[in-house]
Amino acid sequence: MNFIVEHYNYWVVVFLMMVGFYIVISANNLVKKIVGLNVFQTSVFMMYISIGKVTGGSAPIAAEGITTYSNPLPHVLILTAIVVGVATTAVGLALIVRIKRAYGTVEENEFEHKEELI
């Protein structure tokens, strides 16, 4: 029982990761793929932040009277990862706009037939 309490946070995050991952690999529409990619990445961020949490701690900003702080290192890593994620999303979406202009569609199965498969 204790084991479940200690780990359920991670399990829910794993579930969210897998939902996002499923959307990426199974979606036909390219925009939905990018949405799935973002859901996948955001769930990974939640896993990292869960690592840094200290029960009874507070945000890592030094203040009078607070003795326990949560770990600031995962926060820094995820700040970077969020920005990397949005950068990738921006480039991916720009590619989608160009693909729509060039192919007339953003459904993956439609241009797999329009071009020769390599």
Added chain:
Amino acid sequence: MFVQHFPVLPIILPLIAAPLCILVGRSHLAWILATLVSALSFYVSVDLLLTTIEQGVLSYAIGGWEPPWGIEIRIDAASAMILSVVTGISTLVLVYAKESIVKEIDSRQHTLFYTAHLLCLTGLSGILSTGDAFNLFVFLEISSLATYTLVSLGADKRCLTAAFRYLVMGTIGATFILIGVGMMYMKTGTLNMIDLSARIAEFDSNRTLNTGLAFILVGVSIKLALFPLHMWLPPAYTHAPSAVSAFLASTATKVAVYVMVRFIFTIYGAEYVFYTMSMDIILLVLAIVAIFKCSFMATVQSNVKTMLAYSSVAQIGYMILGISLASNLGLMAGLLHIFNHALMKGALFMAVGAVLFRTGSVDIKAFQGLGKQMPLTMAAFTIAGLSIIGVPLTVGFVSKWYLVTAALEQQHWVVAFLVLLGSLLAIVYIGRILEAAYFKKPSQLTAGKDIKEAPMLMLVPMWGLVIANIYFGIDTSLSVTAADSAAQWLTQAVTETGAKQ
């Protein structure tokens, strides 16, 4: 004056040059800036290589904060060797690109091309130099984003879908690596590579660490295009501009192989990965399948760039084969092949790019009769092709020799035989092009056109690589010494740091 800062220069020089290119604006000036910076980085990298062969490892604490609280630049012989390859090829490709992109990329985007190239170089140099696992992820994403941009600059609209597929697969790979690093951090509390290796060594076999390693290896396998996760590579290399294909084929996947070597040998340690987790069998099998399936796919392609792309995946199979043998000699053979393959493939893609420049096509029919009309280009292609096959006096032979020796050392007779068999397939796919160039008359694609030889700016770097192919095939001392000392350092790393700490 700056010698003690050399470790950080290959990263910050292109990083500063990239925005400067945007400020400079004119593409001609951007080209000069990019080429000069790339050449300077090459000079620094070679100096670092010579230093690390003698001294061992160079460590540089960024921000003045000692690791593991700060980020450390950590350069050993393996990093320096591949860094020299990357910066060297980058310089040659930039010289080549001046003419090559004129016909393949819209002129308003030339400055953006040079900027993206410099950002890619920054990312790759960062990956090779860093001693911090998360920092590696950040630079991996810099280089990846720049790569997606470079691929999407191609002329054919299929480069867009290729770039998108590469983006999705590459980001999944990077996220897997992030998951793995997170798991490692969870169990050890640190991100510095040497610190990680010391702390992981304290565990016997931990489920979180095992899963972390599995995710990292899968993520890296996507980036280095290990079969069956290689599907992004052929379309991307085929439809990207020729200068981009030449650069990526020689560097991007090799750096990913380096990342795999770092995680396996430096951080986790060969024992953990190969004996506790039995990764050696999995990697060996996948490598062999890659070599055969992709060499076979190469033989049936009519688009020569696609053929070279499949050949690249097969050659990566050879590198992973060397690594999976889990021995000093195997690792050395794999590292040596990284160096040699960059020389071979770079020259081949440059030659094909020259053909595209003059004839407007990369179909095998366009090559017919080119032996007479573009003699220098086809001669370069021939020599580099012979290198891929593994003919003596070329670097390809040196790699295959060491791979076979490493396999025989462990009594893997079947593996050694399969390596030699792979060369036979290479004879087929290279041979088809040579047959078309020297023994066939020009086809309707090129008949009647006056095909001149490629411009000087494209021929010189191409032949630079070809001469390097032959030189390093005959005088193997530098490359073999570098690879050997790199392998020694990597396989000793855990005991060394154990003694130091």
Added chain:
Amino acid sequence: MTEIIDLVLLAMLAITALSVIFIKDLFTVVMLFGIYSFLSALIFVNLDAVDVAFTEASVGAGISTVLMLGTLALTGRKEKSSSRQTILPLLVVCVTGAALIYGTLDMPPFGDPNNPAQQHVAPRYINDSPREIGLPNMVTSVLASYRGFDTLGETAVVFAAAIGVLSLLGLPKQDRTLIQSGLKSHLVLRVVAKMIIPLIVLFALYVQFHGDYGPGGGFQAGVIAAAALILYALVFGLSVATHVVPPKVLKILAALGVLIYAGTGVVSLFLSANFLDYSVLASNPVAGQHIGIIAIELGVGITVFAAMLSIFYAFAGQAERKNIQ
């Protein structure tokens, strides 16, 4: 109490994520993603990660949603139902999920202060950084100083994204005819926007400089400032906005931010210290750290603002082109 909030938020996240799979209307999907992002920002607050929550809300729920909607304006709102088989993806996902669950079995307990992550590198950041760097916000100390190289890489990523989008979509030309487009017929929106936009810019400046003492910093500030101008462009029209902040200026600013950041590091090199060592920038190391951090956060803020706004201009320019056609 926090556990109950945690559970409720996680349950809402799960429902949101699952519904993205099944809904075919892409506009709804993007909105659901915005909700997902906000909910995760709330979870971050619950887990004491205030800086991260701020960034996720502004970058993830803000910019990502705007760009996705911009793309949908060009590609269409409905997803076509496909005949793709779902067995293989489901299999891959199940295998991956099982591997991850296997990995969680040895994970240290959630929230335990004796975890390796809390015991090793972090204590120095928590105990010593207020003294060594002199800032209360430990996240800013780590981000800007101890791991400043990561943040330089991050700025380069933002710059690379701007370059990528620029090369794919191009920037709109500064329009001489000043077509009044946008939502000019909506009087309430125009009046409220005129009042709010200066406040948003002021808030962005506050976040930029107050990031040393509370949640905030260059990234969040850059995004908020860009949001102010995006709002201006949406209400008053893209052509008016390009007159206020011309696209050419944005290109220069994006490059300048990266140069300021890298330049601060190079200044340290010339002062005989390692790259990005701020202690040598003033006679007192702590004062040097302050100067260094302000300089690099400025560089970050400028690049992020310029990059985000130019990416928006690129997408909006495409939409304008399509509308005119």
